[in-house]
Amino acid sequence: MAPVPDDPSRPISEEDRDTAVRRLQDAYSKGQISHEELDDLLQQTLTAETHGDLGTALAALPEEKPDTSTIAAFGGRIRRRGPWRVPRKLKVDSAFGRVHLDLSRAVIEHPVVDIELNLATGRAKITVPRDAVVDLDGLQTVWKDSLYKPRRPSRPGGPKIRVSGTMGFGRLKIRHARR
Template identity: 30%
Template sequence: MTGPRDLRVSDAEREHVVSLLNKAVGRGMITLDEFTTRTDTALAAVTRADLNAVLVDLPGMVNSEGGHARTELKNSFGTTVRKGHWVVPRELVIRNTLGSTNLDFTEADVPPLVDVELDVSVGSVKLVLPPTASVNIDAVEIQAGEIKDKVRNGVGNPHFHVRGYVRGGSVVIKRKR
């Protein structure tokens, strides 16, 4: 599997880092020449590692869109629900055994890219995405279960990259009506 630092970045993420560099200039942390060099690097970034390299020596200037870096939702024999206004982490792990997890992203603060890792055993997961969102489910392995992707497109913002395992369970991905 691909590590988080090796994931490709979007134009929105590059622009966010450029805005952080702009703040760094305003705070006197870097010169205009450094800003130009770092901005060129950020705009040419392909992976998260490339992008974060321009911020690594700037205290308080972290590419932390979406709040917390990683959140794990564990559920056994119960129900986990997130809806309304909530801050979506950049990485979300769903561990679900004989339970259900229902996540509604339509009113949430969502970063441009969300990496969702599934570990579902005889349970269900429902993801309700914002109207402009896209999703990629190519890295989901299904064993005696099913995944229903009602979004079915690969380009949009925010983008959800869903991967992991579904054993005897179901995953439904759709947009709110």
């Protein structure tokens, strides 16, 4: 779950509530809270209406360690494809080269995946699952615009892929997998 915003009276979304429930279930499975605590905190979470309410329910949990990985190369090619595990946050740094991330057969365990691209030159291609939702609002391009045609998810519940960072003198192309 994201940190509590500056305005704790702001209403929560269903995504916020789902993330909080998963976090409580994870804490219980790791033995960090008892069954009784889980029941009480789930009740608070399911009835929470604001970020302040949700923050109160989750305050007793240990701090979440972000699942972050970095892939870096000065030159050459960065490629991930096939059945690979996608971390919650993926940072990709390349000065000169090409990047190809194929998430179509990857293991995606998180409802939201953040990919931070920091590319000086070269191009990047990302293939996302067919039912993924892609958000490019955090991406800055210097030379060329990104190529992406959003599609309507074929079934609900696909992952949300948020792409951010900076593209220098290259182009980002994103496409949905065909199968």
